[in-house]
Amino acid sequence: MLHGDRLDQPSYSFLRTLPGGAVGEVRLVWHEPLQRMLVQKTVDLLGLEDAVAYREPRLLDRVEHDHVVRIRDAQPDPDVNYGLTIVMDYLPGGSVHGALQDGYRFGVRQALLLAGQVLDALDHLHVRHRFLHRDVKPGNVLLDQNRETAYLGDLGSAAPLSEDDRTCEAHGGTLLYRPPEYTSGLLDVRSDVYSLGVTLLEMLTGPFPYAELDPLQMEDRLGRGRRAFLDRFAELPPYINAQVRRVVRALTSQTPASRPASAMDALQRLQQCKTIDWRPCGPRSDVPSKWEGTGLPGRDGKARSYRVETIPLSAGPNRGRVRVKVSYRNRVGGGWRRLAPDSVADLDDQEALDRAFSAADRDAFQR
Known part of the structure; x- marks a missing residue:
């Protein structure tokens, strides 16, 4: 068991609970054989029977990329129906969401660099492994100690893309970051690009006013093919220049056809942006x-x-x-x-x- 294979000689020692456990408990643990800190996260896969983590969790171990959190172990959780506990590397910088909540201010170039690293990771998932992440958000973008390197985490919702039209079913995800096409029932690579674009938007503007966001209103907006949040929340600060504005607006477009066609296309557009690191x-x-x-x-x-x-x-x-x-x-x-x-x-x-x-x-x- 992940909480310790043997009572007299446990592999894992609990250190503390970490923030970010909206879908299950997140624990920082010490792994005695590896002599390193790891993170255990239990995810509830009820309703996500198409997810890779539900069908073949062993495939998650094959994902190796410089900007994807490394998964070390995965086991069904005996205490949670449809629960899977995933063990992954610990990133001391926490998540983008945690940084924003702490009042951290991302510089413009810093935000573009981190978003680009996540797009590189998404391209790897889309092209090499034919997965769609389906839950890109600030809480699933983890950072190193200096917040200079980003890692895409939480592949629990990831689903395989179909062979014919490279789509998958619209399941899971977090309401605020779901793309407008979610209610159509199908997602493609541009859906992950949209969610990353909203994450970048928050890095550039600061955290959304979560207390003002009504879930019922967000559901209604998505049902009408619009972004879950009001347009005024997408307004960029005056120091964001026109070139960066165009790219952010393209990434977060309500129409999939107006977004970059792939994560690599989006990455190349970001890399062409010139900006002062305001x-x-x-x-x-x-x-x-x-x-x-x-x-x-x-x-x-x-x-x-x-x-x-x-x-x-x-x-x-x-x-x-x-x-x-x-x-x-x-x-x-x-x-x-x-x-x-x-x-x-x-x-x-x-x-x-x-x-x-x-x-x-x-x-x-x-x-």
């Missing part, structure tokens, strides 16, 4: 007032840092408005220099911010 800085707030990021190396091989900030004006004719500043510096610790003239704008003037971020982009991409 992230909000300063005090955590729903309305950040300062952003910093590193550009691309210029002809001299060095990258500039950029800053955009809005400074409240408390006196004079522009009282109640903000001064928008865009600056750069050539080295860490160096002084900030003005990149463009300051402007004065209203608090909700997105165009003024767009102009500031565009000025930084032009400088970063033309150097």
